[in-house]
Amino acid sequence: MIALTNIRDSIPRWVYISFSIAGFIIPLAVWQIICSMHIFSALFLPSPERVFKSFERWTASNLWEDTYISAYRVVSGFLLAAVIGVPIGIYIGTFKMVEAMLQPINDFIRYMPASAFIPLVLLWIGIGESAKISIIFIGVFFQIVVMVADAVRNIPQKYIEAAYTMGAKKGEVLNHVIFKGAAPDIFNILRVNMGWAWTYLVIAEMVAADRGLGFAILQAQRFMDTPKIFVGIIIIGILGLLFDLSFRIMHRIFFVWSYK
Amino acid sequence: MSAGAVDISHIFKSFRIKERKKLVIRPVLEDINLSIRPGEKIMIVGASGCGKSTLLRLVAGLEQAAAGSISIDGDVVNGPGADRGVVFQQSTLFPWMTVWDNIIFSRRLRISLNSRDEQVSRAVYRSNALVTLMGLERSVELYPDQLSGGMQQRANIARALVSSPKVLLMDEPFGALDAQTRETMHKVVSHLFNVEKTTVMFVTHDVEEAIVLGDKIVVLSANPGRVDSVFTTELLKRDEDGIVIKNDPVFFDFKEQILSRIRETTTLRATGDLLQRVAKTLV
Secondary structure: OOOOOOOOOOOOHHHHHHHHHHHHHHHHHHHHHHHHOOOOOOOOOOOHHHHHHHHHHHHHOOHHHHHHHHHHHHHHHHHHHHHHHHHHHHHHHHOHHHHHHHHHHHHHHHOOOHHHHHHHHHHHHOOOHHHHHHHHHHHHHHHHHHHHHHHHHOOOHHHHHHHHHOOOOHHHHHHHHHHHHHHHHHHHHHHHHHHHHHHOHHHHOOOOOOOOHHHHHHHHHHOOOHHHHHHHHHHHHHHHHHHHHHHHHHHHHHOHHHHO | OOOOOEEEEEEEEEEEEEEOOEEEEEEEEEEEEEEEOOOOEEEEEEOOOOOHHHHHHHHHOOOOOOEEEEEEOOEEOOOOOOOEEEEOOOOOOOOOOOHHHHHOHHHHHHOOOOOOOHHHHHHHHHHHHHHHHOOOOOOOOOOHHHOOHHHHHHHHHHHHHOOOOOEEEEEOOOOOOOHHHHHHHHHHHHHHHHHOOOEEEEEOOOHHHHHHHOOEEEEEEOOOEEEEEEEEOOOOOEOOOOOEOOOOHHHHHHHHHHHHHHHHHHHHHHHHHHHHHHHHHHO
């Protein structure tokens, strides 16, 4: 008999996978049952079958093009935020002077909703691709900075002292101890923020877009095409899941030591 | 590196601590003077909170003294450096590196191990020698978390010695180990001390450990820490490997002398403090 409810106890891999699949199948089944009972109008809650048909129609037209352009926007905004945000976060977590200068302003902007920046982005950047990428950038950049700074602060002081006693200079401590020690956490932070970047997609594609998954969802809303809204949301979810899975696999490959 | 004469002169150190919501200055070390000859193994003992570890951290350059100076072979200590290897109570092996990468870390900082010059072969030779000496041959490819506490401390010692420091500073390195592992570590370290002629400053609360491993034992009094007395182990009986024989009346007497000094310095002050507090309460 396998104990499934022991606190933090591991369970066999096949049981784990079965539960993960069940986590998807059960809501799907509930959804199907509710639809077959005709409790809600199909306008509000289309059946899985109608959603699948809508998916087929969209695939035949421009689903892949929409998916590609959305993925391009999300990945570009995310990468830009990561490339700039990670070093800034490391410096904030390492040097008190940088912390004093940048942390309060970062926290100040962090609480502002990304959608509120849309008019400003339109004004400053225009209506091209860079405007959409900027919204995603604004959505995740400030989060990456604060989370990376915290990860860096969590590196135990004993490692830094040990490196100094072995003759390491400041830059070497930063590179060999602080960055390498915080790297698995930073990678996880990027994984989480990649998920958030996808959630900003619909907001980003509110900015004068004519293609993309978020844009398609907004268009479908105008024409009360609920099945297409469902398809769009599900596809964003699947893409997010795939990105998340890739990050997890890479984490296991790059940071073998953290799984010992 | 060679030599390794340590000169500690009139060291004062205090910490700011919060006491009843007020910041007060608590002196930790007061007028510490010690002169350590090259190659000497000095053990520092004393009651908890007497400043043993603080003294070691001052020599390591991890703390700044309020007054006084510390020099190694005449060079004043201004901060941490590779001329002083440090082994802490808790393992400081980097979890993201294998044991081998940890051991060779300090050498890798200064020389590119991909080149083929003599410096590299010397560094690798010394690292290998230390790995063998500390019995780590089978552990070099493992990550620190895969090692037992005792093996981790062996790797920490090897890592601290790989750059041939003038002084090896050890802050209760076996404090977190069980009695049996500690016994094994004493044998390993005794052998190491015979082979490596590095000057050693070793902080411990275990008097027996101090007698077995040290040439001299410095007793620090508590609140604030001062050098109370210095004992030398040269008159103790040793076996053919040079290790102090514990099962000997001279050993017991010696141990008792040191323990009574520690007790006396602690009790006197504790009693004094207590009397003062009682007097204040009565008034």
